[in-house]
Amino acid sequence: xxVAPNPELEAPTLETAKAEADELTTRILELRDAYYERNEVLxxxxxxxxxLRRLEELxxxxxxxxxxxxxxxxxxxRAQTTLFAPVPHAERMLSLDNVFSVEEFLAWAxxxxxxxxxxxGYLCELKIDGLALSLRYERGRLTSAATRGDGVxxxxxxxxxxxxxxxxxxxxxxxxxxxxxxxxEVFFPLEAFRELNERQAAAGERVFANxxxxxxxxxxxxxxxxxxxxLELMHARLSxxxxxxxxxxxxxxxxxxxxxxxxxxxxxxxLPTSTHVEVAKTATRAAxxxxxxxxxxxxxxHEIDGVVVKVDELALHDELGATSRAPRWAIAFKYPPEQVxxxxxxxxxxxxxxxxxxxxxxxxxxxxxxxxxxxxxLHNQDVVRAKGVLIxxxxxxxxxxxxxxxxLGPVVELRDGTxxxxxxxxxxxxxxxxxxxxxxxDVDLRCPNAKSCPAQVRGRVEHIGSRGALxxxxxxxxxxxxxxxxxxxxVPPLVTEAGLFSLTLDDLxxxxxxxxxxxTGLPKEEDDGTVKLRTPFQRVTQEYPPEAExxxxxxxxxxxxxxxHRVVHPSAAALKLLDELxxxxxxxxxxxxxxxxxxxxxxxxxxxxxxxxxxxxxIRAASRDELAAVDGVGGIIADAVIEWFxxxxxxxxxxxxxxxGVQFATPGHPxxxxxxxxxxxxxxxxxxxxxxxxxxxxxxxxxxxxRAGGKAASSVSKKTDFVAAGPxxxxxxxxxxxxxVRVIDAAQFALLVTEGPAALD
DNA sequence: CACCCTCGAGTTCA
DNA sequence: CTCGAGGGTG
Numbered sequence: 001x002x003v004a005p006n007p008e009l010e011a012p013t014l015e016t017a018k019a020e021a022d023e024l025t026t027r028i029l030e031l032r033d034a035y036y037e038r039n040e041v042l043x044x045x046x047x048x049x050x051x052l053r054r055l056e057e058l059x060x061x062x063x064x065x066x067x068x069x070x071x072x073x074x075x076x077x078r079a080q081t082t083l084f085a086p087v088p089h090a091e092r093m094l095s096l097d098n099v100f101s102v103e104e105f106l107a108w109a110x111x112x113x114x115x116x117x118x119x120x121g122y123l124c125e126l127k128i129d130g131l132a133l134s135l136r137y138e139r140g141r142l143t144s145a146a147t148r149g150d151g152v153x154x155x156x157x158x159x160x161x162x163x164x165x166x167x168x169x170x171x172x173x174x175x176x177x178x179x180x181x182x183x184x185e186v187f188f189p190l191e192a193f194r195e196l197n198e199r200q201a202a203a204g205e206r207v208f209a210n211x212x213x214x215x216x217x218x219x220x221x222x223x224x225x226x227x228x229x230x231l232e233l234m235h236a237r238l239s240x241x242x243x244x245x246x247x248x249x250x251x252x253x254x255x256x257x258x259x260x261x262x263x264x265x266x267x268x269x270x271l272p273t274s275t276h277v278e279v280a281k282t283a284t285r286a287a288x289x290x291x292x293x294x295x296x297x298x299x300x301x302h303e304i305d306g307v308v309v310k311v312d313e314l315a316l317h318d319e320l321g322a323t324s325r326a327p328r329w330a331i332a333f334k335y336p337p338e339q340v341x342x343x344x345x346x347x348x349x350x351x352x353x354x355x356x357x358x359x360x361x362x363x364x365x366x367x368x369x370x371x372x373x374x375x376x377x378l379h380n381q382d383v384v385r386a387k388g389v390l391i392x393x394x395x396x397x398x399x400x401x402x403x404x405x406x407x408l409g410p411v412v413e414l415r416d417g418t419x420x421x422x423x424x425x426x427x428x429x430x431x432x433x434x435x436x437x438x439x440x441x442d443v444d445l446r447c448p449n450a451k452s453c454p455a456q457v458r459g460r461v462e463h464i465g466s467r468g469a470l471x472x473x474x475x476x477x478x479x480x481x482x483x484x485x486x487x488x489x490x491v492p493p494l495v496t497e498a499g500l501f502s503l504t505l506d507d508l509x510x511x512x513x514x515x516x517x518x519x520t521g522l523p524k525e526e527d528d529g530t531v532k533l534r535t536p537f538q539r540v541t542q543e544y545p546p547e548a549e550x551x552x553x554x555x556x557x558x559x560x561x562x563x564x565h566r567v568v569h570p571s572a573a574a575l576k577l578l579d580e581l582x583x584x585x586x587x588x589x590x591x592x593x594x595x596x597x598x599x600x601x602x603x604x605x606x607x608x609x610x611x612x613x614x615x616x617x618x619i620r621a622a623s624r625d626e627l628a629a630v631d632g633v634g635g636i637i638a639d640a641v642i643e644w645f646x647x648x649x650x651x652x653x654x655x656x657x658x659x660x661g662v663q664f665a666t667p668g669h670p671x672x673x674x675x676x677x678x679x680x681x682x683x684x685x686x687x688x689x690x691x692x693x694x695x696x697x698x699x700x701x702x703x704x705x706x707r708a709g710g711k712a713a714s715s716v717s718k719k720t721d722f723v724a725a726g727p728x729x730x731x732x733x734x735x736x737x738x739x740x741v742r743v744i745d746a747a748q749f750a751l752l753v754t755e756g757p758a759a760l761d
Numbered sequence: 762c763a764c765c766c767t768c769g770a771g772t773t774c775a
Numbered sequence: 776c777t778c779g780a781g782g783g784t785g
Contacts, residue, residue, distance in 0.1 A: 352771065353770090353771095354771095356770085358771070358772090371774050372774080374773095375773070377773090379778085404771095404772060404776055404777070405774090600780095603768090603769090604767080604769085605769085631783095632767090632783090633782085634781060634782050636782085637781075637782085713766085714767070714768070715768090717765075717767085719766075
């Protein structure tokens with residue numbers, strides 16, 4: 001990665017400024033060319049804007065650098081003349097200046113208010129990540145539709161635009177102007193985009209990197225030379241596109257005083273306007289709008305890359321005027337990009353607790369949507385092939401649902417020939433056992449060495465400690481690794497999970513683990529070149545012998561006690577772990593079942609089995625049919641349970657845990673199938689909890705639902721009776737609103753689980 | 762047998 | 776959170 005010279009530290013001379021400006025100009029024009037001619041995004045928006053701004057800065061400092069054809073003086077790219085006919089816009093389509101922080105936005109507003117000489121009302125709307133389009137209506141009839149092009153001349157896409165849903169051929173109402181250009185944004189709704197890509201992938205066609213590319217690609221399709229079937233497909237695709245309008249051109253004096261009223265006129269004409277538009281009385285309120293949608297970016301049906309804030313009063317638009325490139329009465333606030341480019345350094349294979357070998361991407365650390373990402377899963381070798389990424393590629397990275405990093409694909413243009421293909425290893429990277437599919441024809445490869453593959457043992461031990469299983473504090477990734485793969489002693493305290501509940505302080509104290517660098521994952525070294533080690537379960541202090549207790553330094557010297565000596569104590573973590581293990585021995589049966597790592601048996605299936613049978617012995621004694629008769633358990637899970645009990649070392653786990661005092665039975669359970677049906681205020685009701693509910697932890701909310709006799713589901717469907725949503729609720733809340741499921745807040749939820757649904761009204 | 766609803770598994774970072 | 780796949784229902 002190259003670091004740009006910091007302008008604050010180094011004042012450029014005319015000469016260095018010219019060199020830098022030339023380089024920036026070349027690069028920006030290249031990028032524009034790629035974007036507008038080939039519909040490709042080589043760098044993310046923020047990077048592009050940074051380059052453009054730096055060029056502006058330089059031109060500001062050295063006006064002599066600013067030529068006629070500087071990218072700062074032109075908008076967008078050249079109109080594409082090869083494919084679509086050029087259409088001149090009656091009024092120029094300007095782009096907007098950008099700000100990247102609330103501070104910058106407020107500074108912009110302050111300047112506008114100073115120029116206006118009074119306070120201003122602002123119209124706030126979402127900046128759709130789509131394609132700018134201008135619709136030309138003459139006496140109410142749609143005569144042409146054009147892309148932005150270079151702002152002066154666009155491309156004629158009228159024929160395609162007629163297939164879009166929601167764009168009237170003839171405006172509603174009367175009294176339309178002789179000529180008006182309606183400006184807006186065309187986009188692929190996220191849902192439709194996902195479906196489109198699924199179909200493209202299924203048909204072996206290339207998938208689109210993002211909805212904007214899909215929108216642009218769809219609008220630029222040509223009818224010529226297509227078969228009837230292909231034509232139908234093209235029209236179907238166009239009909240999935242949507243447009244939202246947000247302005248007019250070539251209409252000198254609209255009969256309204258504000259931008260918001262103008263939107264009312266457009267809506268009355270039957271044009272689609274956004275439902276997310278708000279008028280803010282002050283700049284601070286506008287800033288609230290910006291932060292609100294920054295936190296809820298994915299609550300909208302289309303991708304948004306920011307917010308556009310416009311001065312609401314139209315009279316002020318003329319007063320504030322425009323630069324050659326952008327109006328002064330509007331500003332675009334850009335959110336940090338959700339998609340960035342970074343380098344794919346390597347593809348490494350990890351082995352999980354079930355033995356599945358999963359390739360993941362190791363990348364140059366990069367900031368995306370609020371955090372630094374260096375890894376992302378690639379699922380399996382088919383996915384690696386489907387994405388077409390090579391080691392060494394520059395790849396497009398995004399956060400799916402704003403959380404999970406996902407590699408979208410390579411930037412093929414930036415390859416230099418040194419990239420190499422990923423080859424799935426034939427053997428387990430941790431234990432060397434040859435990998436094989438568990439079933440004939442399975443894509444996933446597994447390490448068959450379940451009993452002693454270090455990765456699998458570590459994974460299983462970690463799983464036992466996880467919240468969905470025995471919920472043992474301290475026993476997480478780090479401790480699990482320390483117990484199963486320490487540097488010292490040579491024979492680890494845990495060879496399998498069978499010994500977990502027989503661990504003693506003497507087992508824990510000697511453990512030494514390798515200290516690894518957080519960034520590289522490589523072992524750290526001491527100054528003398530040896531590997532740096534740490535003792536997680538012991539704490540060493542320097543102490544004087546007991547007889548020196550209470551003596552001051554001079555007295556100690558007189559008594560001849562000069563040296564302190566090392567005393568080894570158990571660390572807090574060691575004591576906590578043993579205490580937690582002790583408590584875990586009597587946790588509910590379903591938690592123990594989950595801890596056994598039986599395939600397909602997670603918290604829900606385990607609860608069903610535990611409630612029905614009441615003890616592990618009863619489950620073990622049950623036949624396949626008896627198991628499958630339990631609600632929520634079918635043939636496959638029944639088989640998995642039966643097969644699990646046929647393996648010697650599995651039985652060894654049960655035996656040794658029981659010997660150590662683990663209770664594999666629900667006290668007072670009357671026997672298989674004898675427990676009565678769940679009763680309680682929520683009997684027969686399904687409730688989903690999402691977001692952070694005040695007064696409940698995530699698991700606590702689930703627990704409360706079950707304790708009240710209700711069903712705690714993990715996703716929202718028609719069968720859901722209530723969705724309890726707190727701050728931070730995402731797609732589930734949206735789904736609930738779509739399906740018309742009743743949504744309640746934390747306070748109502750607390751009432752619901754104690755008093756029942758009747759208490760809500 | 763074809764759906765829809767769920768669950769389980771893998772996964773990232775502060 | 777998303778994916779694939781099991782379970783159950785019409």
